[in-house]
Amino acid sequence: MISVEDATRRVLATARPRPTETIPLTEAVGRILQEPLHADRDFPPFHRVAMDGIALAFEDVAAGQTTFPISATQLAGMLPQPLSSAQTAVEIMTGAALPPGTDTVVRYEDLQFHVVNGQRVAALQVPPPAAGHNVHHQAVDREAGDLLLPAGVKLSPAEIAVAATIGAAELQVARKLRVAVVSTGDELVELTQTPLPHQIRRSNAYMVQAALHEAGAESEAFHFNDDQAALRQGLPPLLDAFDALVLSGGVSKGQADFLPAMLQELGVTQHFHEVQQRPGKPFWFGEKAGGAVVFALPGNPVSTFVNFYQYVRPWLRRCQQPHRKLPRPAALLATDFTFAPRMTYFLPVRLETAPFGHLLAHPQKIGGSGDLASLLHCDGFLRLPPEPTEFKAGDAYPLVRFR
Ligand SMILES: Nc1nc2c(c(=O)[nH]1)N[C@H]1C(S)=C(S)[C@@H](COP(=O)(O)OP(=O)(O)OC[C@H]3O[C@@H](n4cnc5c(N)ncnc54)[C@H](O)[C@@H]3O)O[C@H]1N2
Ligand code: MOO
16 A cells, blocks of 8 residues: 555546636736746836925935925826926826926925915925935836746736736636546435435535645536446546546445445556545545546545545646645644554644744544544644654654644
C-alpha cells in the first residue's frame, strides 16, 4: 500500500493546464490570468496633485515669498491652468494635473486666505519643505510598457484594479476545470426526498460540489445505483466530457463495490488503490488517456472530505497554476495525542491563533468516518505521519485546512 506522500505525488503528476478563454474583466476575479499585462501609460500618467490646496513654484518660496495671488482654480478633470503671471498660484484639487510653471502643492490646512483689492490671496502658514511636496510624480510607480502582471497570476481585487486602470475590459484566463461529481449507492436518495428508515440522503455530492465551487471549479452532479449495467453505460460519456470525475462510494471490498473493476473495464488506467491512511484508505485513483482524471473516493463522508482536501484541491490548484508552489500550512498540536496503527492519521482539529500568531490545533472527538456532523466543530485535519505513535503537544505537523 502506498503512502500519502507517494499518492499525493502521483495525483499531482496528472495535473495539466487547461485551455485559455476570453472573459469580461467583471467576471475575472478568482481566475488565472493567461496573458501578461503591461502598463499602457505611466503610473501615474501625469504629475498628480495629492492634496487640495494651491500649486506654486517652489523657487518663489525659496526666494522668501509668503503670499500668493490666486490666478486660477483647477478641479480634477480640468485641463491644467497655466499661471497667469510669475509669483502667483493656482488653487487646485486632489487628482488634478499639476499646472505648467508649478512644482509644489501646499494644502489648505497650511494656508490662510485673504481678499486684497478684490484679488484672492493665499498666505503660507507652514511653508512647503521642498520642491515636489504633495505631488505624485508621473511614472514614479510604473513606466509605460512595464510588466504589471505576468501570465499565471490569480486575479484578486488588487489585480482587477490594475487591469481596469489599463483599460483591459476583457482578459484571457484559464478556463475553469469541469468536474463530474458522481455518487453511487442504492441507499442514497435525493435531498428533497424523505428517506426510508434504511436510506440516507446523498450529502457527499453536495459537499464535493460546494468544495469544488470554493476551489474555482465548475461541477455537475450525477448519481448511479449499485448497478453495473448503469455504470457501464453512464460513465463513458462523463470520462470524455469532463476534466475530472470525483466519485464517492463503491471502492472498498463490498459485494456492490464495483467501481475499481468497472473503471478499468472502461479504459481508466489505475494509478493506485488504497493509501496508508485513516480515514480514506480505500481511495482509488486513475486516468483515462485523453480523458478525465478519476478520483474514486471512499464513501464514508469524513473519508470523502479528507481525500477531497488532501488530493482533489491540490490537483485543481496544480492544473490552474502549474508553476506555483502549493501552500504547506502547519500547526502545533495543542495536547498530546496517541495513534497506534502505522498509517498517516488525519486528526480532526479546531484551530486557535496563539498570541504570537502561530496556529494551535486542538484535537476534536469524532465518532468515526461516518460522523459528518463532527466536521462542524473542526477547521481542518492535522496530518500525523505513520511514525511515531505518540505525538507531543507543541510539535508542528502539516495542516489540511478546510475552514
Ligand atoms: N471489509 C472491508 N470493509 C470496508 C473496508 C475494508 O477495508 N474492508 N473499508 C472501510 C472503509 S475505511 C471505508 S471508508 C468504507 C468505504 O467504502 P466505499 O467507498 O465502498 O463506500 P460505500 O460502501 O459505498 O459507502 C460507505 C458509507 O458511506 C455512505 N455514503 C456513500 N456515498 C454517500 C453519499 N454520496 N452521501 C452520503 N453518504 C454516502 C454509505 O451510505 C456508507 O454508509 O468502506 C469500509 N468497509
Ligand atoms: O476511509 Mo474509511 O474511514 O478509513 O471509514
